[in-house]
Amino acid sequence: MKSDMVVTDVSEINVAQRVRFDRLKFASKGGSFRYFLLRLILSIFVCSAASLPAGADQTASTPLAMTRAQAYAEAKALAAIGARLFRDPRLSGSRQIACTTCHDPTHAFAPANKLAVQLGGSDLHRPGLRAVPSLRYLQAVPQFSEHFFDSEDEADESVDNGPTGGLTWDGRVDSKAAQAEIPLLSDFEMGNRTADDVVDTATQAGYVTELAGILGGDIRRDRQAAFNGILAALQAYQEDPVIFFPYGSKYDAYLAGKAQLTDQEQRGLSAFTDEAKGNCASCHIAARARDGTAPQFTDYGLIAIGVPRNKAIPADADPAYFDLGLCGPLRTDFKTDPDYCGMFRTPSLRNVATRHVFFHNGVIHSLHDAVAFYATRDSDPGRWYPRRADGSVNKFDDLPAAYRANLNSDPPFDNVPPVRARLSATEIDDIVAFLGTLTDGYRPVP
Ligand code: HEC
Ligand code: HEC
Numbered sequence: 001m002k003s004d005m006v007v008t009d010v011s012e013i014n015v016a017q018r019v020r021f022d023r024l025k026f027a028s029k030g031g032s033f034r035y036f037l038l039r040l041i042l043s044i045f046v047c048s049a050a051s052l053p054a055g056a057d058q059t060a061s062t063p064l065a066m067t068r069a070q071a072y073a074e075a076k077a078l079a080a081i082g083a084r085l086f087r088d089p090r091l092s093g094s095r096q097i098a099c100t101t102c103h104d105p106t107h108a109f110a111p112a113n114k115l116a117v118q119l120g121g122s123d124l125h126r127p128g129l130r131a132v133p134s135l136r137y138l139q140a141v142p143q144f145s146e147h148f149f150d151s152e153d154e155a156d157e158s159v160d161n162g163p164t165g166g167l168t169w170d171g172r173v174d175s176k177a178a179q180a181e182i183p184l185l186s187d188f189e190m191g192n193r194t195a196d197d198v199v200d201t202a203t204q205a206g207y208v209t210e211l212a213g214i215l216g217g218d219i220r221r222d223r224q225a226a227f228n229g230i231l232a233a234l235q236a237y238q239e240d241p242v243i244f245f246p247y248g249s250k251y252d253a254y255l256a257g258k259a260q261l262t263d264q265e266q267r268g269l270s271a272f273t274d275e276a277k278g279n280c281a282s283c284h285i286a287a288r289a290r291d292g293t294a295p296q297f298t299d300y301g302l303i304a305i306g307v308p309r310n311k312a313i314p315a316d317a318d319p320a321y322f323d324l325g326l327c328g329p330l331r332t333d334f335k336t337d338p339d340y341c342g343m344f345r346t347p348s349l350r351n352v353a354t355r356h357v358f359f360h361n362g363v364i365h366s367l368h369d370a371v372a373f374y375a376t377r378d379s380d381p382g383r384w385y386p387r388r389a390d391g392s393v394n395k396f397d398d399l400p401a402a403y404r405a406n407l408n409s410d411p412p413f414d415n416v417p418p419v420r421a422r423l424s425a426t427e428i429d430d431i432v433a434f435l436g437t438l439t440d441g442y443r444p445v446p
Helices: 023-028 030-045 068-087 176-185 195-204 207-215 223-238 250-255 263-273 367-376 401-406 425-438
Strands: none
Touching (some): 195 207, 195 223, 207 223
């Protein structure tokens, strides 16, 4: 489903169809409630008419019809509560961490500090396992699928693009509501012991009464429904197009014919898209889709590129521990599938120049080095990987040898002798300059 229609103003929002609200199901069954809410929110904020099949609402057994205006008002009200929940440290076990602690709104919803992984948990000393991603431009991430066929894909819909989509670095959840449960209950993030604890806190803080005003009074008696309501509000907030996918970069202005790239940015764009050089755009899509949708700078594919191990992550001190992405250990459903070890979801590069750490383990600390890694992973591995006692380079030190066949070796990588860097030092600088045009908040020079 393509749900990334460019919406910059609420007045442009195309509420595709009437949404039916099954309050009975909502109160008693988390699953159908989530399904309903996902549809509600998507249809309010982002979906085009085509994305919701006619009759999709027939799953509701006792539907109460809502007008478009009512459905819209409900999603807005839910998002407003979500915005406060997102900032409220009372929702953590320590009462000191909010979503904003790691996802800072003034840093494209990534951390303000330079740590590879953030600290959390009840004592605020428990380190995480992965770098914190930006929460911008997640609106079109497709649900995870092991075999992804994309109608946008190079005119050939029969191509299996392999594992694609899902939220988090390994794609293990399919909605922002389901995702929000992870940090709330993680013992190294917000550190609540149970969902009931979260509901208790939210009840004391008045949120559950407010949510009941929108979602129906039953959630005051049904704790699972109340927890789902909290998750739904957090999701609704993150679907706000003005805040989360504003398309406000210089590159967007350039695509709209309202800004010019500098010569260096233009050269960077060329190297970024050139299949024999950066070839970056083969995964980090840079051109508008056929339907005119703005590029997201990712195809959402899960790919292994073999970034170095990060000694700054305490878990990595254990030589037996490997974060293998799609095949675990955080994700559990592909544990026995060695073909998927080392794969992580391709992130959007929008706002990437505002990041302090790069890749799933935050091992790289500058955008220049992140680009240089691509250029010289194969031609100069000693620059990135540690050496063994005998002086040889321990290339791909964060992926056990058994899984190295999974690594991507298409350009800009190169493992066929004579191995060479496909990007010159100047081209690396040019790409970095180009990536700077992907930062939201561009103001055209008058
Ligand atoms: C202690 C730091 C921390 C806190 C607090 C935190 N997160 Fe995150 N968040 C992360 C990390 C780390 C990841 C990547 C996790 C992974 O890949 O397993 C992440 C991933 C996400 C993602 C998926 C992003 C993507 O690219 O797929 C969403 C959505 C998200 N967080 C929302 C939230 C919400 C909502 C809250 C508050 C309820 C929250 N986070 C609180 C650290 C945090
Ligand atoms: C084969 C697909 C593919 C190609 C080609 C590719 N990337 Fe990536 N990119 C990824 C994946 C997958 C990740 C995440 C990998 C990880 O964290 O282990 C990533 C991560 C990144 C990051 C880190 C972003 C963040 O939020 O931490 C940057 C920067 C980046 N890529 C830039 C580039 C540039 C520049 C090029 C071209 C020189 C390029 N990529 C080519 C798939 C690709």
